[in-house]
Amino acid sequence: MWQYQKTLQYPINIQTSNPLYAKIISSQLGGPDGELGASLRYLNQRFSAPYADIQGLLTDIGTEELAHMEMIGTIMHQLTKNLSAEEIKRAGFEGYFVDHTNGVYPASAAGVPFTAAYLQSKGDIITDLTEDLAAEQKARTTYDNILRLIDDPDITGIIRFLREREIVHFQRFGEALQLVTDRLNDKNFYAFTPGVDRPVDLR
Amino acid sequence: MSVQDDLKTRFMAIRFSIWDLHLYLDTHPDDAAAQALLEKYRAQYEEISQAYVEKYGPYTSADSPKAAAWLKAPWPWDNTRGNC
Numbered sequence: 453m454w455q456y457q458k459t460l461q462y463p464i465n466i467q468t469s470n471p472l473y474a475k476i477i478s479s480q481l482g483g484p485d486g487e488l489g490a491s492l493r494y495l496n497q498r499f500s501a502p503y504a505d506i507q508g509l510l511t512d513i514g515t516e517e518l519a520h521m522e523m524i525g526t527i528m529h530q531l532t533k534n535l536s537a538e539e540i541k542r543a544g545f546e547g548y549f550v551d552h553t554n555g556v557y558p559a560s561a562a563g564v565p566f567t568a569a570y571l572q573s574k575g576d577i578i579t580d581l582t583e584d585l586a587a588e589q590k591a592r593t594t595y596d597n598i599l600r601l602i603d604d605p606d607i608t609g610i611i612r613f614l615r616e617r618e619i620v621h622f623q624r625f626g627e628a629l630q631l632v633t634d635r636l637n638d639k640n641f642y643a644f645t646p647g648v649d650r651p652v653d654l655r
Numbered sequence: 656m657s658v659q660d661d662l663k664t665r666f667m668a669i670r671f672s673i674w675d676l677h678l679y680l681d682t683h684p685d686d687a688a689a690q691a692l693l694e695k696y697r698a699q700y701e702e703i704s705q706a707y708v709e710k711y712g713p714y715t716s717a718d719s720p721k722a723a724a725w726l727k728a729p730w731p732w733d734n735t736r737g738n739c
Contacts, residue, residue: 620678
């Protein structure tokens with residue numbers, strides 16, 4: 453189970469509404485490389501992970517991604533307060549607004565609703581960790597792209613923090629992949645998937 | 656946000672340091688220096704957490720024997736600049 457903490461990992465206090473920025477940043481909630489997909493990916497993959505430390509890492513990073521999802525929702529919420537119809541239309545936010553008003557909804561910046569097709573849980577730890585490494589880099593690139601498009605210092609500090617976390621997670625997943633391959637057949641670590649091909653306790 | 660050396664900033668920084676060390680220890684469980692640093696931050700957290708809860712309200716429901724206090728403390732998405 454989880455216990456909610458009534459605090460963010462990094463403070464968010466945005467002074468100026470900006471619906472265009474809200475739309476851009478919303479991709480990190482429900483877009484193809486966003487935080488919702490990240491949390492679901494790791495929290496589902498961990499059940500079939502064969503080692504206790506790898507299960508622990510997937511649980512912890514998946515949990516942190518839930519917190520990041522809340523941070524992106526917070527940014528969207530604060531950027532869409534007190535909007536006039538004129539501001540909504542000028543920012544190109546009318547498509548989002550007509551469907552969701554200023555509710556927080558998981559979709560990409562282009563308006564494509566979130567889908568579980570963005571993630572995989574393959575039941576093979578080499579495959580899953582390799583996907584996780586790519587996922588962290590894709591999220592990091594997305595944050596880089598967001599930083600190319602926005603210049604509000606109230607927001608860029610938060611985005612830089614989240615970008616840095618992708619780099620840390622990439623590092624931890626790289627170490628996890630190394631730990632796993634060290635424990636498998638070092639001549640051919642694809643030869644079997646622990647837990648399927650060799651039903652012994654490997655912990 | 657301007658960096659303020661206040662209770663809230665320190666609390667958040669200690670919480671984050673504990674979390675990041677915890678992640679590091681997932682893949683480096685035998686790193687004694689990291690473990691010692693984690694214990695140092697945990698001790699700082701123990702020192703500061705009561706003062707934080709008294710000033711800003713409970714941050715987990717377990718800190719809050721009264722439901723009203725839990726609900727009254729600001730939600731993380733509330734814009735609190737000027738209050739802290």
